[in-house]
Amino acid sequence: MFAAPPSLGSTLCVLDTERLRLRPYKASDVAVFFRVLDESRDRLRLSFPDRLRSVPTLAEAPSQLATFARDWRTGRFYVFGIWHQQTQAYLGDICLMPQRGGQAEIGYYLATEAEGQGYAREALGAIVRFGFEQVGATRLLIRCFVDNVRAQQVACAHGFRLLGEEPAAEGRPWFHFSLWDTRPPRPAILHFVRARQQPAT
Numbered sequence: 771m772f773a774a775p776p777s778l779g780s781t782l783c784v785l786d787t788e789r790l791r792l793r794p795y796k797a798s799d800v801a802v803f804f805r806v807l808d809e810s811r812d813r814l815r816l817s818f819p820d821r822l823r824s825v826p827t828l829a830e831a832p833s834q835l836a837t838f839a840r841d842w843r844t845g846r847f848y849v850f851g852i853w854h855q856q857t858q859a860y861l862g863d864i865c866l867m868p869q870r871g872g873q874a875e876i877g878y879y880l881a882t883e884a885e886g887q888g889y890a891r892e893a894l895g896a897i898v899r900f901g902f903e904q905v906g907a908t909r910l911l912i913r914c915f916v917d918n919v920r921a922q923q924v925a926c927a928h929g930f931r932l933l934g935e936e937p938a939a940e941g942r943p944w945f946h947f948s949l950w951d952t953r954p955p956r957p958a959i960l961h962f963v964r965a966r967q968q969p970a971t
Contacts, residue, residue, distance in 0.1 A: 782842065783904060785850065785896040790889060792850040792864060792896055794842055795835045799851055802860035804831040806881045814879055816915070816956055848905065852880070852893050859884075864893050866901050872908035874901050890924050898928055902966045909965045915957040922960065930962035 785792040795803060807814070807825055814822060825834050841847035849865040862880035869875060876897055880890055901907045912930055914921040922932075936959040 783900065785900055786855065787892045787896050789855055790861070790892050790896070791853045791855050792893060793853070795838055795849065795851050797832065797835060799860070800828070800831045800835060803835065803851065803863075804828045806860060806862060807831075810879060810882065813882070818877070818879060845905075848900070850893075850897070852878075852884075852889065861889055862893075864897050866897055866905065866907075866910075868905060868907065869911075872906075873911055874905060874907040874909075875911045875913070876901070877913075885920075890921070891927055894924055894928050898964070907966065909963055912962045914960050914962060916960055917957050922962065925962040928964065930964045933961040933963045935960055 782794045804825060807821065808828075811822055821834075824837075825831050838847070838849040841849070845868065847865060847867050849863065852861040852864055853859065854861055860881070861884040862878065864876070864878035867875045867877075876894070878890060878893060878897075898910060901910050910930070912921075912925045913936065914925065916935070926932075
């Protein structure tokens with residue numbers, strides 16, 4: 771992990787776009803945060819398994835939001851809720867996690883009813899600027915399942931390029947194997963990256 775700018779840990783940034791407001795969660799957001807997460811469990815089970823395990827019921831949601839606040843202060847993880855500026859509707863979640871070597875990874879999800887309206891593209895543009903300008907990342911990473919064409923298009927629209935496919939995980943351990951296990955295999959994951967533009971000299 772790389773060091774964030776000294777003032778960022780105590781500064782809770784709000785990012786406004788043409789239609790959206792991205793901001794850190796408040797304790798009062800617990801109900802809408804849980805509702806969208808709970809309604810999206812089937813869609814998110816492969817891409818956000820840790821989040822789903824951490825918030826199995828509404829009772830665990832306040833603790834998760836408190837963890838987001840602690841992670842923000844330490845620079846470990848920057849999580850934003852996505853709201854519509856005009857209607858104040860909660861639309862989803864986007865986050866940025868600093869990694870080694872100046873890289874930071876972006877992940878996001880939207881409520882089902884918010885998909886297909888350009889919100890992901892709009893939110894991603896804001897988080898890209900945040901990652902480069904305020905967190906100080908030199909490279910941003912987005913991982914997409916190979917069958918998630920929409921997410922790949924959103925990444926490419928913001929200048930991300932396909933780096934390659936993530937190495938496949940090893941097969942299931944022998945003690946998990948069963949002839950009656952009909953779970954479909956996890957789709958391959960593609961890595962899309964964008965480097966920070968260096969100023970001309």
